[in-house]
Amino acid sequence: MAPKQLPAVLLAACATVLALAAPLLAGDPDMLQDFCVADYKSLDGPLRLNGFPCKRPENVTADDFFSSALALPGNTGNPVGSAVTAANVEKLPGLNTMGVSMSRVDYAPWGVNPPHTHPRATEIIYVLEGSLDVGFVTTAGKLFARTVCKGELFVFPRGLLHYQKNNGDAPAVAISAFNSQLPGTQSLALALFAASPPVPTDVLARALQIDGSLVEAIKSKFPPM
Numbered sequence: 001m002a003p004k005q006l007p008a009v010l011l012a013a014c015a016t017v018l019a020l021a022a023p024l025l026a027g028d029p030d031m032l033q034d035f036c037v038a039d040y041k042s043l044d045g046p047l048r049l050n051g052f053p054c055k056r057p058e059n060v061t062a063d064d065f066f067s068s069a070l071a072l073p074g075n076t077g078n079p080v081g082s083a084v085t086a087a088n089v090e091k092l093p094g095l096n097t098m099g100v101s102m103s104r105v106d107y108a109p110w111g112v113n114p115p116h117t118h119p120r121a122t123e124i125i126y127v128l129e130g131s132l133d134v135g136f137v138t139t140a141g142k143l144f145a146r147t148v149c150k151g152e153l154f155v156f157p158r159g160l161l162h163y164q165k166n167n168g169d170a171p172a173v174a175i176s177a178f179n180s181q182l183p184g185t186q187s188l189a190l191a192l193f194a195a196s197p198p199v200p201t202d203v204l205a206r207a208l209q210i211d212g213s214l215v216e217a218i219k220s221k222f223p224p225m
Helices: 001-026 040-044 188-193 201-208 213-218
Strands: 084-088 099-107 110-116 125-128 131-137 142-148 151-157 163-168 170-177
Touching: 001 142, 001 188, 040 201, 084 110, 099 110, 099 151, 110 170, 110 188, 125 131, 131 170, 201 213
Parallel strands: none
Antiparallel strands: 084 099, 099 170, 110 163, 125 151, 125 170, 131 142, 131 163
16 A cells, blocks of 8 residues: 555544444434334333334324423422432333433522532523522532522533532422433432442441441431442
């Protein structure tokens, strides 16, 4: 091969690699048809796959694409003072293969949506009522935080630890959108202190630099998942 041809070959190879990698960078795989309404009944059988099998088109109705899940406020009468109501593929079958979902988050006065991650999606939050103090932490340990008021937006990058807090003495409401039909949520506190089987106490004590008895005291506040 002549030396002058080498750059063109390398460029073509790089373009091919990028083309093949592009679907891996998306929140969810691209759809291959108009829709693929989730067939929940298929979960009763032995078949398992990444997502849900499709209903037969003749069995699909408009109701498969409709939900009123976000119409009513969630119950914030809990220790953290917040409630998340999801509208994802597990609740709305028409979202299957669409690569999007939403959630409603209700906050009691001074309520907190505790630190958590979404391993499969970036989140954008829109404040409907009230005012929130929000933030996320990068893999380098830097906190990006600010106040977000009614009518404003904030983005939490995919997989990064983040939180929201109602900074007022009145209820607050926000709507979150995700670039995944099932973004997943992992609470930091629940993952550490409520895993089943439990994370060993000595591991947590060493990692957090606290006494094992304190770890056990914290675990007692979180029933196993």
